[in-house]
Amino acid sequence: MAFEFLKPVNDAAQAHAMLQPQHSIGNVIKIHTSHTGLPQLDGVQMVLIGVLENRHDENALLQIQNVDPVRKQFYELFPGNWALNIVDLGDIHPGDTVEDTYYVLKQLTSHLLIKNIIPIYLGGSQDLMYPIYRAFDDIQHMINVVNVDCRFDVGDIEAPISSRSYVGKMVTEQPYNLFNYSNLGFQTYFNSQDEIELLERMFFDATRLGMLDDDIKQAEPVMRDADVVGVDIAVVKAGDSAFAKANPNGLNGKQICSLSRYAGISDRTKVFGIFEIPVEPSITGSQLIAEMMWYFIEGYNYRAGEHPVNVKNGFLKYNVPIENDVLTFYKSSATGRWWIELPFISNVNNKLKQHTLLPCTRKDYELACDQNIPERWLKARRKNEV
Template identity: 70%
Template sequence: MALEFLKALNDAVVAHAKMQPEQTIGETIKLHTVKDGLPHLNGVQLVVIGILENRRDANALFQVESLDHVREKFYELYPGNWSSTIADLGDVPPGDTVEDTYYLIRQLTKHFLQESIIPIFLGGSQDLMYPMYRAFDEFQHMINVVNIDCRFDLGNIELPITSRSYVGKMITVEPYNLFNYSNLGFQTYFNSQDEIELLDRMYFDAIRLGHLDNDITLAEPVLRDADLIGVDMSVVRAGDLASAKANPNGLDGKQICSLSRYSGISDRLKVYGIFEINNERNYGAQLVAEMMWYFIEGYNYRIFEYPVDVSKDFMVYKVPVDNQTLTFYKSTDSTRWWIELPFISNVNNKLKQHTLLPCDRRDYEMACDQVLPDRWLNARRKNEV
């Protein structure tokens, strides 16, 4: 069983957890310890797993050896009004080869998908998203992946996989399970024009940093539709990471925590990862811990509207645009919006499980102004390819 290969937490970090005041996360979380072994997962909804693997990161100077600096900060926080139970299962040690690590991550992800437990992976290089993505192969045909990153990570598909090319492998390697890839927070000068044009040709979604700076809520419908979300910490600006090695421009701490909360609230999301965490002690550890906190906070506020049942507790709005009628649905419980993707006959329709697309009120208002929403157009174009 894949769980048996996980490395127990160091005694020092376990002692740190037990030294925390009553009611902190360190006092309430289940721990994988050397003394007691793996905790029972009955009733556990979320697990934390570190991954000590970054050999496919060309910019990494050293092997990642520990993520305990993040754990210590996380254990010191107080939980919100949460009903969920959390366990920290320790670390995935680096295998003899990177492929060995990939195999273990894939098996772990598959196990948690089967058990309906959401893993919060702490990495490690972001190519680790690839085996997580592959774990979905046996469960459903098409999934949506969101990358919160200053880069697209499409890369050169002819070369071996790296932390800058894993998305290209998702697109080109069979089985073809990627229905939609979305990027949040990209910066144009970090991406080649070839990559930008390829994203456009494949009708994938991308929201640049400047647009998120103006309105972070633009990301919510994208994250609501995701099965797998990965955060590359290089998307956060240097000042908020207290690191001179990070990028001068990027999302601030408040924004990345908002995106983490949106991710947790997504009823559809099954796997969440935070990658490229600075291995130097204390740099960014507090922010990563707070991102984890906001993700779990979001999870505890899930309304469970996915899969969407519009037969009850939904308001319907029909908007004629050109020669068609767009149908919008607004939940009376959460006030969230969806737009219908009509079944298109006489083609090989790929959208039978994606009949409703998350959107927001702005998309409805655009339709009222006779403008077709971009995400709706992209979904229709992908269906017609």
């Protein structure tokens, strides 16, 4: 059982939790300690797990030892009006090989998925997304992955897996469970033209940093359709993270917290991970990651139960004639969120085998009314026909 490989939270971090005010998170959540052992998971909705593995990060000079600076900042925060139970399960330490760590992470994620418990992973290198993705192999066919990152991380699909090439392995290695990959926050000069062209050929989604600067709400439908969300913390600009190796341009603290909340409020998201945490993170950066976790949990608390969508109950339907087609939109009366229907195409090898609904925005509906087909709908339909 993968739980056997979880190491307790360090005594220093545990003591820090106990020193916090009575109603702080550190005194509300249950913590895996060497004295009390693993907490029971009955009735638990969410767990926090550190993954101390960064050997496949080509730029890592030292092994990540812990994520306790982030933990301590998280323990200091006060919970919102949350009606849920959270457990800090401690850390997965590196195995004899990276593949050993992958195996434990895959098995643990799979077990949590079956128990309907959402893990929040605090990790080293972002190639840890690959075993997390593989945890769905026997549970769910066709999943959507969202990567909040200045890079696509597709890399050389022929080369060994690394923190810069794990997405290429998702695309090329069997079983083929990746229906859609979406990137939020990429910066063109960090990505080769080969990677950019590959994403276009695969009809995957990519939203540039500048587009998010114009309107961060563009990311909400993308997050709403995600099963797994991974954040490379290097997507945050240096001025807001204060990390030594951060980039001068990137998302600001408010934007990354908004994206974390979108991920939490998504009824579909089952795994949330924050990766590339430095070996010695700054206090500012650690606090920002703690706040991202807080906003993810806050979003989860406001989930509306709209996945899968039942359009027969509480939804308004809009048919928009466009060219030789009719686009069907649905709007939730409860949340005001929008979806557009992807039709089942009987004469092709339809991957989804059914009508399905693609999250969208009111702006997509308005574009359709102006006789402009939304780009995400086009990509999703073409991908479905491949």
